[in-house]
Amino acid sequence: MSQQDDTEREFDIKWADGAEYKEPSARARMLAARWKENPPEPQPFRAAPGPRTPRRSSWASTAIVLGCVIAVILLLGYSRFQAPY
Template structure:
């Protein structure tokens, strides 16, 4: 763009921002027309939180089994695989 275009654009923005009357957006006009016949009811700033429901257990989880048991089972399997791979490597190199 040339410098002249920038000056004209800046002038247009200043002229538009300085207008005394600004036309509302299409949404604002639509809502004003809708609310003219049927105004909305009062709405609180923040709605009351809904009460929390009790957490349901997953269908695949055994009753009474806590999460640390699952974690211990995974670590045990990983340790068994490491020992097995070490044993295979030890037998293969001899």
């Protein structure tokens, strides 16, 4: 085979882009088949957010964290005090 044959066989992107019909992707075909039997319900542009659970105040979270830190400090101090030197 000559090098000229190889250049003729190269994929021509301009020729592919100029095709009249482009095959849909596998996902598009799957969704089209699924929606043919069971069409999706219409959705608003931005769906309403779901119900929110009430959050603790920032003071409660701060108190919990500080309480844990103080408990660890006291526990370490107590274990150090009980340990024989």
